[in-house]
Amino acid sequence: MSLPHALITALVEQPSSGSDLASRFDRSIGYFWHATHQQIYRELGRLEAAGWVESLPPESGRGRKKVYQVLPSGLAELQRWVAEDQDPLPQRNAFMVRLRAEAVVGPTGLASDIQRRLTLHQQKLAEYRSIEVRDFGREGASRKAQLQHLVLEAGIMQETLWIEFSEKALKILATADL
Amino acid sequence: MSLPHALITALVEQPSSGSDLASRFDRSIGYFWHATHQQIYRELGRLEAAGWVESLPPESGRGRKKVYQVLPSGLAELQRWVAEDQDPLPQRNAFMVRLRAEAVVGPTGLASDIQRRLTLHQQKLAEYRSIEVRDFGREGASRKAQLQHLVLEAGIMQETLWIEFSEKALKILATADL
DNA sequence: ACAACCATGTAAGTAGTTACATGATTTA
DNA sequence: TAAATCATGTAACTACTTACATGGTTGT
Numbered sequence: 001m002s003l004p005h006a007l008i009t010a011l012v013e014q015p016s017s018g019s020d021l022a023s024r025f026d027r028s029i030g031y032f033w034h035a036t037h038q039q040i041y042r043e044l045g046r047l048e049a050a051g052w053v054e055s056l057p058p059e060s061g062r063g064r065k066k067v068y069q070v071l072p073s074g075l076a077e078l079q080r081w082v083a084e085d086q087d088p089l090p091q092r093n094a095f096m097v098r099l100r101a102e103a104v105v106g107p108t109g110l111a112s113d114i115q116r117r118l119t120l121h122q123q124k125l126a127e128y129r130s131i132e133v134r135d136f137g138r139e140g141a142s143r144k145a146q147l148q149h150l151v152l153e154a155g156i157m158q159e160t161l162w163i164e165f166s167e168k169a170l171k172i173l174a175t176a177d178l
Numbered sequence: 179m180s181l182p183h184a185l186i187t188a189l190v191e192q193p194s195s196g197s198d199l200a201s202r203f204d205r206s207i208g209y210f211w212h213a214t215h216q217q218i219y220r221e222l223g224r225l226e227a228a229g230w231v232e233s234l235p236p237e238s239g240r241g242r243k244k245v246y247q248v249l250p251s252g253l254a255e256l257q258r259w260v261a262e263d264q265d266p267l268p269q270r271n272a273f274m275v276r277l278r279a280e281a282v283v284g285p286t287g288l289a290s291d292i293q294r295r296l297t298l299h300q301q302k303l304a305e306y307r308s309i310e311v312r313d314f315g316r317e318g319a320s321r322k323a324q325l326q327h328l329v330l331e332a333g334i335m336q337e338t339l340w341i342e343f344s345e346k347a348l349k350i351l352a353t354a355d356l
Numbered sequence: 357a358c359a360a361c362c363a364t365g366t367a368a369g370t371a372g373t374t375a376c377a378t379g380a381t382t383t384a
Numbered sequence: 385t386a387a388a389t390c391a392t393g394t395a396a397c398t399a400c401t402t403a404c405a406t407g408g409t410t411g412t
Binding site: 003005006008009012013029030031032034037078079081082083085086087088089090091092093094095096098099100101102103104105106107108109110112113115117120121132140141144146147148150151153154157158161162164168169172176177 | 182183184186187190191207208209210211212230253255258259260263264265266267268269270271272273274275277279280281282283284285286287288291294295298320321322323324325326328329330331335336339340342343344346347349354355
């Protein structure tokens with residue numbers, strides 16, 4: 001369960017309100033750990049109850065936003081969690097289930113949906129590449145920047161994989177459905 | 179939500195009991211959609227209540243096993259679901275959360291755990307490759323076999339990706355932690 | 357006949373999703 | 385000043401996880 005630690009990380013990088021976090025989860029952090037605003041607000045409440053973060057009084061934010069920042073015990077918890085060994089999570093890939101189902105009940109018109117998904121993956125890849133150019137253009141970066149770049153590279157590698165895979169699938173369907 | 183359709187697919191391929199399915203989910207199907215035996219038994223009950231599968235009377239199985247088989251309405255439901263457009267599921271990759279956290283609170287001793295995970299991915303890859311040799315050695319396969327092979331290839335591509343990624347991560351940690 | 361294991365399940369809890377609600381602030 | 389949007393939530397539900405239970409079967 002990584003949501004609390006993803007939130008603490010985000011708050012260490014930049015103290016934020018729930019809605020700030022929600023929009024950051026739509027951009028950078030959420031590329032690897034999706035969360036809705038309801039999850040975020042609920043989890044922020046838990047983090048505060050656990051004494052890992054505190055919310056600044058609203059006047060300091062000059063509005064209705066409730067800005068949270070990480071407390072020392074929250075930072076300690078994050079360090080503990082990061083240092084812990086963890087196994088890769090079990091896979092859940094609905095598209096593979098669907099391909100396997102198609103193999104036994106098909107042919108259905110899968111190709112058009114694969115084409116549509118291929119486009120989505122190409123868009124995501126382009127997005128990642130533009131972030132890469134914008135944020136990681138220069139050489140000789142710090143350890144921190146190198147690791148952040150590495151995470152982005154994982155995204156690039158994954159999207160590249162699914163593009164390649166989609167093309168392979170289309171090729172099979174084109175020849176096998178004749 | 180793909181578990182019911184993963185189960186129907188598995189039962190179309192081969193009528194099975196709950197425990198048979200549980201062991202198949204530990205091998206082939208579960209490589210892409212993990213499920214525990216509790217989930218499987220519960221879902222089989224729902225599928226039967228929905229009239230999509232039926233359980234054969236226990237005497238036909240010659241034991242205490244309850245063997246399920248797919249009914250025509252279950253097959254129709256599977257076809258409907260397969261033909262439906264679906265977006266890729268939102269990503270949830272705890273390791274990327276962890277790397278990003280490490281970037282802000284590190285260095286911790288990440289390298290040893292990455293090395294351990296690298297070994298796990300290499301083992302999985304070897305497993306996939308041996309299944310490939312065993313089940314998909316010959317040429318000129320049927321459409322069905324080609325699609326089943328394709329699913330396995332996705333697994334091979336993914337494990338290869340994580341091996342490559344782990345090696346890249348180790349390289350960064352080796353130079354940046356000096 | 358007793359222990360170990362197998363097959364099926366129940367119960368309780370956590371995580372994530374979907375739909376809706378409320379008051380504050382900005383915009384037309 | 386009314387409508388639209390923003391920020392923060394509540395409620396209800398579904399999916400998944402973890403721990404335990406029960407009775408049948410197999411092996412010694």
